[in-house]
Amino acid sequence: MTAAARLHVVAGILRDAAGRVLVTRRPAGRHLEGLWEFPGGKLEPGEAPLAGLARELAEELGIQVREAWPLIAVPWDYPERRILLDVWEVRRHEGRPRPREGQALAWVRREALAGLAMPPADRPVLGALALPDLYLVTPPQLRDEAALRAGLEKALARGVRLVQLRLPGAAEATVRRLAAAARTLCRAAGARLLVNGDPALAEAVGADGVHLSASWLRRLEARPLPAPQLVGASCHDRAELARARAIGADFAVLSPVRPTPSHPDAPALGWSRFAHLARGAGLPVYALGGVGPADLARARHAGARGIAAIRALWP
Ligand SMILES: Nc1nc2c([nH]c(=O)n2[C@H]2C[C@H](O)[C@@H](COP(=O)(O)OP(=O)(O)OP(=O)(O)O)O2)c(=O)[nH]1
Numbered sequence: 001m002t003a004a005a006r007l008h009v010v011a012g013i014l015r016d017a018a019g020r021v022l023v024t025r026r027p028a029g030r031h032l033e034g035l036w037e038f039p040g041g042k043l044e045p046g047e048a049p050l051a052g053l054a055r056e057l058a059e060e061l062g063i064q065v066r067e068a069w070p071l072i073a074v075p076w077d078y079p080e081r082r083i084l085l086d087v088w089e090v091r092r093h094e095g096r097p098r099p100r101e102g103q104a105l106a107w108v109r110r111e112a113l114a115g116l117a118m119p120p121a122d123r124p125v126l127g128a129l130a131l132p133d134l135y136l137v138t139p140p141q142l143r144d145e146a147a148l149r150a151g152l153e154k155a156l157a158r159g160v161r162l163v164q165l166r167l168p169g170a171a172e173a174t175v176r177r178l179a180a181a182a183r184t185l186c187r188a189a190g191a192r193l194l195v196n197g198d199p200a201l202a203e204a205v206g207a208d209g210v211h212l213s214a215s216w217l218r219r220l221e222a223r224p225l226p227a228p229q230l231v232g233a234s235c236h237d238r239a240e241l242a243r244a245r246a247i248g249a250d251f252a253v254l255s256p257v258r259p260t261p262s263h264p265d266a267p268a269l270g271w272s273r274f275a276h277l278a279r280g281a282g283l284p285v286y287a288l289g290g291v292g293p294a295d296l297a298r299a300r301h302a303g304a305r306g307i308a309a310i311r312a313l314w315p
């Protein structure tokens, strides 16, 4: 069965003023009855995903979707049906959501969603929601601890909540020393720190996870660290994205979107190629390469979970 033969389901993430997320309960007598879900339903033949989302949310909640961007599309196989769960974040809508089909409705804090009984296809969706918009990668030449602290403090103060310590070619002792300093600062700010390279070293230094280079990704047959530790992976094409998903990585970084001074010879993907690859990846994908926070809306509309950057995020 091809991807096109899957039942295409569109669902929406709606937030209230306090940032809580709307979930509704699947009625008795239906597939996965009684479980909480994100409102939505099956696309009609020939219908575009955004049009289907707007129709479903009008039918189920009585609201008009004005703007939405894709969050993640999860291919999932239930014994009785195969679906593509295509989840969108609703950015703007009109009307207050009301249960128009008698379904139970609740606004839940993002952190509390994991405690609800939801369909298994929704697990990767919760993972995508838990990731931040910005992913800071440290500058490659950085070896000085004071410089690391100064830069990191500023970046964290500006709202960065996910950091990759990347020290290509550094001695293990240097990685250990700088990771210890970075870990203290990140913990204090409620940010997560990933160390680029060997998963065993990332774990040994007490990081929140590992970021796999493309060569590490090639070498691994399975996810190197268990949840809740994070596993990110550097990808440049469809095959690497497929591998990241196959080993159960939490997210990928896809680059280069634009030409960059650090990789002048690498052919840039451009946004339309990026969008094509990210939409089919089945895991959250950050856009990297000549992008910064100013590109966030564009990246999100192209299906990125957010943007990753060195220069644009390093103070
Ligand atoms: N809406 C929604 N469906 C989900 C989620 N997670 C998940 O596995 N599903 C599955 C359950 C169903 O098999 C399928 C949605 O199909 P459905 O029958 O509810 O679609 P619908 O709203 O168009 O229902 P209907 O008009 O046919 O009654 O997707 C989710 O978060 N939201």
Ligand SMILES: [Mg+2]
Pocket: 039, 040, 041, 042, 060
């Ligand atoms: Mg539905």
